[in-house]
Amino acid sequence: MKEKLEKRRVAGADEFGIEPLRDSCCEVPSTVRPTAQFRKQELEKRVVTGPDGIEFEVDPLRDYYCEAPPTVMPPAYIKIVEDLFNWARAESIWILGFGTGCGAIEMRPLMTPRFDAYRYGIQWRPTPRQANLFVISGYLSVKTLKRAIRSYEQIQNPKYVVGLGSCTINGGMYWDSYNTIKRLDDYLPVDLYITGCMPRPEALLAGFMDLKKIIRAGKAEGANRYAENFDWYKANQKQVIHDWDMPDYSW
Amino acid sequence: MRELYTQLNERFPLGELTEQRTDLAFITVTREQLRPLLLHLRDLEGFSHLVLLTAVDWMEEGIFQLTYLLSDRAKRRDLGLRLMLPRDGASMESIHDIWPTAATYQRELREMFGIDFPDSPGVNDEFILEGWTDIPPYRRDFDTLKFAEENFRQRPGRETRDPAQHMKDQLYPDKA
Numbered sequence: 001m002k003e004k005l006e007k008r009r010v011a012g013a014d015e016f017g018i019e020p021l022r023d024s025c026c027e028v029p030s031t032v033r034p035t036a037q038f039r040k041q042e043l044e045k046r047v048v049t050g051p052d053g054i055e056f057e058v059d060p061l062r063d064y065y066c067e068a069p070p071t072v073m074p075p076a077y078i079k080i081v082e083d084l085f086n087w088a089r090a091e092s093i094w095i096l097g098f099g100t101g102c103g104a105i106e107m108r109p110l111m112t113p114r115f116d117a118y119r120y121g122i123q124w125r126p127t128p129r130q131a132n133l134f135v136i137s138g139y140l141s142v143k144t145l146k147r148a149i150r151s152y153e154q155i156q157n158p159k160y161v162v163g164l165g166s167c168t169i170n171g172g173m174y175w176d177s178y179n180t181i182k183r184l185d186d187y188l189p190v191d192l193y194i195t196g197c198m199p200r201p202e203a204l205l206a207g208f209m210d211l212k213k214i215i216r217a218g219k220a221e222g223a224n225r226y227a228e229n230f231d232w233y234k235a236n237q238k239q240v241i242h243d244w245d246m247p248d249y250s251w
Numbered sequence: 252m253r254e255l256y257t258q259l260n261e262r263f264p265l266g267e268l269t270e271q272r273t274d275l276a277f278i279t280v281t282r283e284q285l286r287p288l289l290l291h292l293r294d295l296e297g298f299s300h301l302v303l304l305t306a307v308d309w310m311e312e313g314i315f316q317l318t319y320l321l322s323d324r325a326k327r328r329d330l331g332l333r334l335m336l337p338r339d340g341a342s343m344e345s346i347h348d349i350w351p352t353a354a355t356y357q358r359e360l361r362e363m364f365g366i367d368f369p370d371s372p373g374v375n376d377e378f379i380l381e382g383w384t385d386i387p388p389y390r391r392d393f394d395t396l397k398f399a400e401e402n403f404r405q406r407p408g409r410e411t412r413d414p415a416q417h418m419k420d421q422l423y424p425d426k427a
Contacts, residue, residue, distance in 0.1 A: 143379075143380070143381050146381070170405065170406040170409050171399075171403070171405065171406075175405070175409065176395055176396040176399050177399060178385075178395045178402075179380070179388075180403075181403055182399070182403040182404065182406065183403070183404055183405070186404055240402060241381075241382065242381075242382035242383070243381050244382075
Protein backbone atom coordinates (compact mmCIF):
# COMPACT_ATOMS: atom_id res chain seq x y z
CA MET A 1 0.00 0.00 0.00
CA LYS A 2 2.72 2.41 0.97
CA GLU A 3 4.66 1.60 -2.17
CA LYS A 4 1.58 2.25 -4.22
CA LEU A 5 1.09 5.61 -2.60
CA GLU A 6 4.73 6.46 -3.21
CA LYS A 7 4.31 5.66 -6.89
CA ARG A 8 1.12 7.64 -7.10
CA ARG A 9 2.74 10.65 -5.54
CA VAL A 10 5.42 10.74 -8.21
CA ALA A 11 2.89 10.25 -10.97
CA GLY A 12 0.73 13.03 -9.56
CA ALA A 13 3.69 15.37 -9.35
CA ASP A 14 4.49 14.86 -13.01
CA GLU A 15 0.94 15.22 -14.14
CA PHE A 16 0.41 18.55 -12.49
CA GLY A 17 3.86 19.88 -13.22
CA ILE A 18 4.49 20.30 -9.54
CA GLU A 19 7.91 21.65 -8.76
CA PRO A 20 9.18 23.95 -6.06
CA LEU A 21 9.16 27.67 -6.81
CA ARG A 22 12.67 28.33 -5.61
CA ASP A 23 15.16 26.17 -3.82
CA SER A 24 15.36 28.42 -0.80
CA CYS A 25 11.63 28.55 -0.21
CA CYS A 26 11.15 24.86 0.26
CA GLU A 27 12.55 24.53 3.73
CA VAL A 28 9.36 24.07 5.66
CA PRO A 29 9.86 24.51 9.37
CA SER A 30 9.28 21.22 11.11
CA THR A 31 7.26 22.77 13.88
CA VAL A 32 3.70 23.88 13.41
CA ARG A 33 4.26 26.88 15.59
CA PRO A 34 4.40 30.22 13.79
CA THR A 35 7.59 32.22 14.00
CA ALA A 36 7.92 34.28 17.15
CA GLN A 37 7.81 37.53 15.21
CA PHE A 38 4.22 37.04 14.14
CA ARG A 39 2.81 35.18 17.14
CA LYS A 40 -0.69 36.33 17.85
CA GLN A 41 -1.64 36.96 21.41
CA GLU A 42 -4.70 34.75 21.09
CA LEU A 43 -2.42 31.81 20.21
CA GLU A 44 -0.16 32.21 23.26
CA LYS A 45 -0.31 29.85 26.20
CA ARG A 46 -2.32 31.36 29.01
CA VAL A 47 -3.99 30.57 32.31
CA VAL A 48 -7.75 30.90 32.25
CA THR A 49 -10.12 31.02 35.19
CA GLY A 50 -13.25 29.03 34.56
CA PRO A 51 -16.75 30.06 35.69
CA ASP A 52 -16.39 27.70 38.67
CA GLY A 53 -13.24 29.48 39.81
CA ILE A 54 -10.82 26.73 38.82
CA GLU A 55 -7.72 27.92 37.00
CA PHE A 56 -6.44 25.90 34.07
CA GLU A 57 -3.89 26.34 31.35
CA VAL A 58 -4.87 26.74 27.71
CA ASP A 59 -2.43 26.18 24.87
CA PRO A 60 -4.52 27.16 21.83
CA LEU A 61 -2.18 25.60 19.29
CA ARG A 62 -2.43 22.23 21.01
CA ASP A 63 -5.97 22.45 22.37
CA TYR A 64 -7.82 24.16 19.52
CA TYR A 65 -5.94 22.93 16.45
CA CYS A 66 -4.78 19.64 15.11
CA GLU A 67 -1.06 19.36 14.69
CA ALA A 68 -1.18 16.38 12.34
CA PRO A 69 -0.85 17.01 8.62
CA PRO A 70 -3.66 15.83 6.36
CA THR A 71 -3.56 12.25 5.14
CA VAL A 72 -4.48 10.68 1.83
CA MET A 73 -7.92 9.16 1.78
CA PRO A 74 -7.67 5.81 -0.02
CA PRO A 75 -10.50 4.75 -2.31
CA ALA A 76 -13.04 2.21 -1.14
CA TYR A 77 -12.02 -1.46 -1.12
CA ILE A 78 -13.92 -2.33 -4.28
CA LYS A 79 -14.54 -0.25 -7.38
CA ILE A 80 -18.31 -0.60 -7.45
CA VAL A 81 -18.56 0.82 -3.93
CA GLU A 82 -16.24 3.70 -4.80
CA ASP A 83 -18.39 4.41 -7.86
CA LEU A 84 -21.46 4.49 -5.67
CA PHE A 85 -19.73 6.91 -3.31
CA ASN A 86 -18.68 9.11 -6.23
CA TRP A 87 -22.21 9.14 -7.59
CA ALA A 88 -23.47 10.26 -4.19
CA ARG A 89 -20.75 12.89 -3.89
CA ALA A 90 -21.46 14.27 -7.34
CA GLU A 91 -25.15 14.68 -6.55
CA SER A 92 -24.68 16.65 -3.36
CA ILE A 93 -22.43 19.62 -3.98
CA TRP A 94 -22.56 21.99 -1.06
CA ILE A 95 -20.77 25.24 -1.67
CA LEU A 96 -19.08 27.25 1.04
CA GLY A 97 -20.61 30.72 1.12
CA PHE A 98 -17.31 32.56 1.01
CA GLY A 99 -16.96 35.17 -1.71
CA THR A 100 -13.35 36.14 -2.22
CA GLY A 101 -13.65 38.59 -5.09
CA CYS A 102 -16.11 40.27 -7.41
CA GLY A 103 -17.09 36.86 -8.84
CA ALA A 104 -19.10 36.20 -5.70
CA ILE A 105 -21.81 38.39 -7.18
CA GLU A 106 -22.48 35.69 -9.79
CA MET A 107 -23.46 33.21 -7.10
CA ARG A 108 -26.49 35.18 -5.94
CA PRO A 109 -28.50 34.73 -9.14
CA LEU A 110 -27.66 31.03 -8.96
CA MET A 111 -29.30 30.73 -5.56
CA THR A 112 -32.48 32.45 -6.65
CA PRO A 113 -35.30 31.18 -8.88
CA ARG A 114 -34.01 32.51 -12.19
CA PHE A 115 -31.05 30.12 -12.47
CA ASP A 116 -31.87 27.98 -9.43
CA ALA A 117 -28.83 25.78 -8.92
CA TYR A 118 -30.67 23.90 -6.17
CA ARG A 119 -32.47 21.79 -8.78
CA TYR A 120 -29.08 20.18 -9.53
CA GLY A 121 -28.41 19.29 -5.92
CA ILE A 122 -26.16 22.30 -5.42
CA GLN A 123 -26.63 24.47 -2.40
CA TRP A 124 -24.75 27.00 -0.31
CA ARG A 125 -23.73 26.47 3.28
CA PRO A 126 -22.59 29.02 5.84
CA THR A 127 -19.66 27.13 7.38
CA PRO A 128 -16.74 25.08 6.04
CA ARG A 129 -17.80 22.12 8.18
CA GLN A 130 -21.00 21.75 6.17
CA ALA A 131 -19.55 22.36 2.73
CA ASN A 132 -17.59 20.30 0.24
CA LEU A 133 -17.01 22.71 -2.62
CA PHE A 134 -14.99 25.89 -2.30
CA VAL A 135 -15.55 28.30 -5.17
CA ILE A 136 -12.72 30.83 -5.30
CA SER A 137 -14.78 33.56 -6.85
CA GLY A 138 -12.43 35.89 -8.66
CA TYR A 139 -9.26 37.63 -7.61
CA LEU A 140 -7.67 36.45 -4.41
CA SER A 141 -5.58 38.90 -2.45
CA VAL A 142 -2.82 37.60 -0.22
CA LYS A 143 -4.82 38.67 2.80
CA THR A 144 -7.86 36.71 1.64
CA LEU A 145 -5.67 33.77 0.62
CA LYS A 146 -4.82 33.32 4.28
CA ARG A 147 -8.52 33.03 5.16
CA ALA A 148 -9.18 30.86 2.12
CA ILE A 149 -6.48 28.37 3.17
CA ARG A 150 -7.91 28.13 6.66
CA SER A 151 -11.41 27.66 5.31
CA TYR A 152 -10.26 25.05 2.83
CA GLU A 153 -8.46 23.07 5.50
CA GLN A 154 -11.52 23.13 7.72
CA ILE A 155 -13.69 21.60 5.03
CA GLN A 156 -13.89 17.86 5.58
CA ASN A 157 -13.20 15.29 2.91
CA PRO A 158 -14.33 14.85 0.22
CA LYS A 159 -13.71 18.43 -0.88
CA TYR A 160 -13.30 20.20 -4.16
CA VAL A 161 -12.05 23.59 -5.34
CA VAL A 162 -13.33 25.48 -8.37
CA GLY A 163 -11.49 28.56 -9.62
CA LEU A 164 -13.89 31.09 -11.05
CA GLY A 165 -12.83 33.69 -13.58
CA SER A 166 -9.56 34.58 -15.22
CA CYS A 167 -8.08 36.07 -12.04
CA THR A 168 -7.70 32.64 -10.51
CA ILE A 169 -6.12 31.27 -13.69
CA ASN A 170 -3.44 33.81 -14.53
CA GLY A 171 -4.18 36.90 -12.50
CA GLY A 172 -6.58 38.33 -15.08
CA MET A 173 -6.63 42.09 -15.10
CA TYR A 174 -4.67 42.04 -11.83
CA TRP A 175 -1.68 40.36 -13.47
CA ASP A 176 0.73 43.07 -12.26
CA SER A 177 -0.91 43.75 -8.91
CA TYR A 178 1.21 43.67 -5.78
CA ASN A 179 -1.40 42.02 -3.58
CA THR A 180 -3.19 39.35 -5.59
CA ILE A 181 -1.96 35.87 -6.40
CA LYS A 182 -1.67 34.88 -10.06
CA ARG A 183 -2.07 31.10 -10.04
CA LEU A 184 -4.53 29.59 -7.66
CA ASP A 185 -3.22 26.04 -8.17
CA ASP A 186 0.07 27.02 -6.54
CA TYR A 187 -1.74 27.38 -3.23
CA LEU A 188 -4.83 25.19 -3.31
CA PRO A 189 -5.55 22.04 -5.35
CA VAL A 190 -7.95 23.16 -8.07
CA ASP A 191 -10.25 20.61 -9.66
CA LEU A 192 -11.82 22.85 -12.27
CA TYR A 193 -11.47 26.34 -13.67
CA ILE A 194 -14.34 28.33 -15.14
CA THR A 195 -13.07 30.97 -17.55
CA GLY A 196 -14.46 34.41 -18.08
CA CYS A 197 -14.38 37.86 -16.58
CA MET A 198 -16.97 37.41 -15.21
CA PRO A 199 -18.38 34.03 -16.17
CA ARG A 200 -22.14 34.29 -16.36
CA PRO A 201 -24.32 32.12 -14.10
CA GLU A 202 -24.93 29.78 -17.07
CA ALA A 203 -21.18 29.25 -17.31
CA LEU A 204 -21.07 28.39 -13.64
CA LEU A 205 -23.91 25.91 -14.05
CA ALA A 206 -22.06 24.30 -16.98
CA GLY A 207 -18.95 24.23 -14.82
CA PHE A 208 -20.78 22.51 -11.99
CA MET A 209 -22.07 19.92 -14.45
CA ASP A 210 -18.48 19.31 -15.57
CA LEU A 211 -17.39 19.03 -11.97
CA LYS A 212 -20.05 16.38 -11.42
CA LYS A 213 -18.63 14.39 -14.31
CA ILE A 214 -15.12 14.71 -12.87
CA ILE A 215 -16.31 13.58 -9.45
CA ARG A 216 -18.25 10.62 -10.90
CA ALA A 217 -15.18 9.56 -12.87
CA GLY A 218 -13.25 9.58 -9.58
CA LYS A 219 -10.81 12.19 -10.86
CA ALA A 220 -11.57 14.95 -8.36
CA GLU A 221 -8.64 14.01 -6.14
CA GLY A 222 -7.73 17.55 -5.07
CA ALA A 223 -7.80 16.84 -1.35
CA ASN A 224 -5.49 13.84 -1.79
CA ARG A 225 -3.16 15.89 -3.97
CA TYR A 226 -3.07 18.49 -1.23
CA ALA A 227 -2.21 15.84 1.34
CA GLU A 228 0.46 14.24 -0.85
CA ASN A 229 2.17 17.50 -1.75
CA PHE A 230 1.43 19.18 1.55
CA ASP A 231 4.97 20.52 2.01
CA TRP A 232 5.01 21.96 -1.49
CA TYR A 233 1.69 23.76 -0.96
CA LYS A 234 2.77 25.05 2.45
CA ALA A 235 6.06 26.34 1.02
CA ASN A 236 4.21 28.20 -1.72
CA GLN A 237 1.69 29.61 0.73
CA LYS A 238 4.37 30.79 3.10
CA GLN A 239 6.28 32.40 0.28
CA VAL A 240 3.51 34.95 -0.29
CA ILE A 241 2.03 35.17 3.20
CA HIS A 242 4.86 36.94 4.96
CA ASP A 243 3.20 37.12 8.39
CA TRP A 244 2.38 33.46 8.83
CA ASP A 245 0.74 33.55 12.25
CA MET A 246 -1.39 30.44 12.23
CA PRO A 247 -0.82 26.72 12.69
CA ASP A 248 0.31 24.84 9.59
CA TYR A 249 -2.77 22.73 9.61
CA SER A 250 -5.89 24.06 11.19
CA TRP A 251 -8.76 21.66 10.82
CA MET B 252 -15.33 80.95 -3.91
CA ARG B 253 -13.16 83.90 -4.85
CA GLU B 254 -15.02 85.94 -2.25
CA LEU B 255 -14.17 83.37 0.41
CA TYR B 256 -10.58 83.31 -0.74
CA THR B 257 -10.30 87.11 -0.44
CA GLN B 258 -11.77 86.99 3.04
CA LEU B 259 -9.44 84.21 4.11
CA ASN B 260 -6.46 85.95 2.58
CA GLU B 261 -6.91 88.88 4.94
CA ARG B 262 -6.37 86.57 7.93
CA PHE B 263 -3.95 84.07 6.40
CA PRO B 264 -1.51 84.89 3.61
CA LEU B 265 -2.55 82.00 1.35
CA GLY B 266 -0.99 80.41 -1.69
CA GLU B 267 -2.59 80.18 -5.11
CA LEU B 268 -6.26 79.48 -5.69
CA THR B 269 -7.41 76.96 -8.31
CA GLU B 270 -11.07 77.14 -9.17
CA GLN B 271 -12.07 73.80 -10.60
CA ARG B 272 -15.79 74.52 -10.74
CA THR B 273 -17.97 77.24 -9.27
CA ASP B 274 -18.53 75.01 -6.24
CA LEU B 275 -15.07 73.42 -6.00
CA ALA B 276 -11.75 75.15 -5.41
CA PHE B 277 -8.30 74.32 -4.11
CA ILE B 278 -5.97 76.51 -2.09
CA THR B 279 -2.30 75.87 -1.42
CA VAL B 280 -1.43 76.44 2.23
CA THR B 281 1.63 76.17 4.44
CA ARG B 282 2.10 73.76 7.24
CA GLU B 283 1.68 76.35 10.01
CA GLN B 284 -1.53 77.71 8.49
CA LEU B 285 -3.28 74.39 8.16
CA ARG B 286 -4.60 73.88 11.69
CA PRO B 287 -5.90 77.45 12.32
CA LEU B 288 -7.34 77.48 8.81
CA LEU B 289 -9.16 74.17 9.28
CA LEU B 290 -10.60 75.36 12.59
CA HIS B 291 -11.64 78.65 11.04
CA LEU B 292 -13.30 76.94 8.08
CA ARG B 293 -15.06 74.40 10.27
CA ASP B 294 -16.31 76.74 12.99
CA LEU B 295 -16.93 80.01 11.16
CA GLU B 296 -17.36 79.26 7.46
CA GLY B 297 -19.60 76.20 7.70
CA PHE B 298 -17.21 73.60 6.25
CA SER B 299 -18.33 71.00 8.75
CA HIS B 300 -17.44 67.83 6.87
CA LEU B 301 -14.04 66.35 6.05
CA VAL B 302 -14.70 64.56 2.76
CA LEU B 303 -11.28 63.00 2.43
CA LEU B 304 -7.64 63.32 3.20
CA THR B 305 -5.39 61.96 0.51
CA ALA B 306 -1.88 62.26 -0.84
CA VAL B 307 -0.15 62.66 -4.19
CA ASP B 308 3.43 61.55 -4.69
CA TRP B 309 5.36 64.16 -6.69
CA MET B 310 8.45 62.02 -6.83
CA GLU B 311 10.40 64.20 -9.28
CA GLU B 312 9.99 67.29 -7.08
CA GLY B 313 10.66 65.28 -3.92
CA ILE B 314 7.38 66.24 -2.26
CA PHE B 315 4.15 64.69 -1.08
CA GLN B 316 1.00 66.71 -1.57
CA LEU B 317 -1.65 66.25 1.09
CA THR B 318 -5.16 67.28 0.10
CA TYR B 319 -7.73 68.01 2.80
CA LEU B 320 -11.09 68.19 1.07
CA LEU B 321 -13.81 69.95 3.06
CA SER B 322 -17.48 70.28 2.33
CA ASP B 323 -20.02 72.93 3.20
CA ARG B 324 -23.41 71.24 2.99
CA ALA B 325 -25.48 74.37 3.56
CA LYS B 326 -23.93 76.33 0.70
CA ARG B 327 -23.12 73.24 -1.36
CA ARG B 328 -19.49 73.98 -1.98
CA ASP B 329 -16.25 72.06 -1.53
CA LEU B 330 -12.85 73.43 -0.69
CA GLY B 331 -9.59 71.54 -0.90
CA LEU B 332 -6.50 72.56 1.03
CA ARG B 333 -3.25 71.47 -0.57
CA LEU B 334 -0.17 71.10 1.52
CA MET B 335 3.31 70.21 0.33
CA LEU B 336 5.55 68.04 2.48
CA PRO B 337 9.17 67.07 1.90
CA ARG B 338 9.22 63.48 0.69
CA ASP B 339 12.13 62.35 2.84
CA GLY B 340 10.97 61.39 6.32
CA ALA B 341 7.51 62.78 5.58
CA SER B 342 5.66 63.61 8.77
CA MET B 343 2.65 65.78 9.50
CA GLU B 344 0.68 66.91 12.53
CA SER B 345 -2.46 64.89 13.11
CA ILE B 346 -5.89 66.53 12.80
CA HIS B 347 -7.87 63.72 14.44
CA ASP B 348 -8.96 66.11 17.20
CA ILE B 349 -10.69 68.34 14.62
CA TRP B 350 -12.34 65.48 12.71
CA PRO B 351 -12.08 62.01 14.33
CA THR B 352 -12.49 60.41 10.90
CA ALA B 353 -9.11 61.83 9.92
CA ALA B 354 -7.46 59.14 12.05
CA THR B 355 -8.54 56.48 9.53
CA TYR B 356 -7.20 58.45 6.58
CA GLN B 357 -3.95 59.06 8.41
CA ARG B 358 -3.59 55.39 9.16
CA GLU B 359 -4.06 54.64 5.48
CA LEU B 360 -1.52 57.28 4.41
CA ARG B 361 0.95 55.89 6.93
CA GLU B 362 0.65 52.44 5.41
CA MET B 363 0.32 53.20 1.71
CA PHE B 364 2.61 56.26 1.43
CA GLY B 365 4.71 56.04 4.58
CA ILE B 366 3.69 59.50 5.77
CA ASP B 367 3.87 59.57 9.55
CA PHE B 368 1.27 61.25 11.72
CA PRO B 369 2.58 61.13 15.28
CA ASP B 370 -0.12 61.12 18.00
CA SER B 371 -2.82 59.94 15.62
CA PRO B 372 -4.63 57.02 17.32
CA GLY B 373 -3.62 53.63 15.99
CA VAL B 374 -1.61 55.12 13.16
CA ASN B 375 0.96 52.33 13.19
CA ASP B 376 -1.60 49.52 13.11
CA GLU B 377 -1.98 47.55 9.91
CA PHE B 378 -4.71 49.06 7.78
CA ILE B 379 -5.16 46.91 4.67
CA LEU B 380 -1.87 45.14 4.13
CA GLU B 381 -0.72 42.27 6.28
CA GLY B 382 2.92 41.42 6.80
CA TRP B 383 4.09 44.02 4.30
CA THR B 384 7.89 44.17 4.18
CA ASP B 385 8.61 46.29 1.10
CA ILE B 386 8.41 50.09 0.73
CA PRO B 387 4.87 51.51 0.93
CA PRO B 388 3.12 50.43 -2.28
CA TYR B 389 1.55 53.76 -3.26
CA ARG B 390 4.93 55.48 -3.46
CA ARG B 391 5.76 55.94 -7.09
CA ASP B 392 9.23 54.45 -6.74
CA PHE B 393 7.56 51.16 -5.79
CA ASP B 394 7.67 48.98 -8.91
CA THR B 395 4.42 47.02 -8.85
CA LEU B 396 5.18 44.82 -11.84
CA LYS B 397 8.64 43.92 -10.57
CA PHE B 398 7.21 43.08 -7.15
CA ALA B 399 4.49 40.91 -8.70
CA GLU B 400 7.00 39.06 -10.86
CA GLU B 401 9.33 38.40 -7.96
CA ASN B 402 6.65 37.31 -5.52
CA PHE B 403 4.05 35.53 -7.62
CA ARG B 404 4.61 32.88 -10.21
CA GLN B 405 2.95 33.80 -13.49
CA ARG B 406 1.28 31.22 -15.66
CA PRO B 407 3.06 31.02 -19.00
CA GLY B 408 1.18 31.56 -22.25
CA ARG B 409 -0.39 34.89 -21.49
CA GLU B 410 -0.83 37.05 -24.59
CA THR B 411 -1.66 40.70 -24.98
CA ARG B 412 -3.57 41.93 -28.01
CA ASP B 413 -4.67 45.32 -29.20
CA PRO B 414 -8.46 45.09 -28.76
CA ALA B 415 -9.31 47.16 -31.86
CA GLN B 416 -7.04 45.17 -34.15
CA HIS B 417 -8.16 41.87 -32.63
CA MET B 418 -11.83 42.62 -33.22
CA LYS B 419 -11.07 43.74 -36.78
CA ASP B 420 -9.29 40.43 -37.42
CA GLN B 421 -12.16 38.52 -35.88
CA LEU B 422 -14.98 40.29 -37.69
CA TYR B 423 -13.35 40.96 -41.07
CA PRO B 424 -10.73 38.25 -41.55
CA ASP B 425 -10.46 38.85 -45.33
CA LYS B 426 -9.52 42.51 -44.89
CA ALA B 427 -6.79 41.90 -42.33
